[in-house]
Amino acid sequence: MAAIALTALTALTACGGADEPAATPPTQVDVLDPGQPTEAVDPPEPSAEAPKVDACALVSKKDAEELAGTPLEDAVPGGESCSYTGPVSGPTAQVEVYVGDGAKKILDIDRELNHEFETLSGVGDEAYLEDGAVFVNASGVWVAIRLVRLEDPAMFRKPLTELARTVAGRL
Helix, strand or coil: CHHHHHHHHHHHHHCCCCCCCCCCCCCCCCCCCCCCCCCCCCCCCCCCCCCCCCHHHHCCHHHHHHHHCCCCCCCEECCCEEEEECCCCCCCEEEEEEECHHHHHHHHHHHHCCCCCEECCCCCCEEEEECCEEEEEECCEEEEEEEEECCCHHHHHHHHHHHHHHHHHHC
16 A cells, blocks of 8 residues: 555556646737837649549459459459559469559668669550569659569569559549
8 A cells, every 4th residue: 555655646647646737828919009000921832733533443453353364353442542452372373553652762761771673664654663562653643553462573574564554544
């Protein structure tokens, strides 16, 4: 019992104790000097944001299955992303689609990691292919499509390029 009382007393003392008045938040009063001119401040201009794009509509289940070369489960949307996974019975497969700043960030990180890229000419405003992924920028919107398969990534270069071309057309 003495230990509990000592703990409670220590906690109260650490918090300022019961004898100290409670702190009140500081207040600020703005006083205008009638002798000083005031400046009108215009509200900030709204930023021009890229339109929101549904990643699962951008790459359909059929598109994902053609890319992966195997049946996939239904889409799992997640904000600005969409994932299609292979059935538990196999084979191992996953298609991930990212739209917007996250897609561009994946590309930036892969560049920092010195991944090798091939520039895809005539696909969107700019497009890059690497083993297991393609990145497309069209109409100011970045899209990253990543493929997980256990086979040689070279097998999927053409399907990734074709899907990138399709996605760029949809944007």
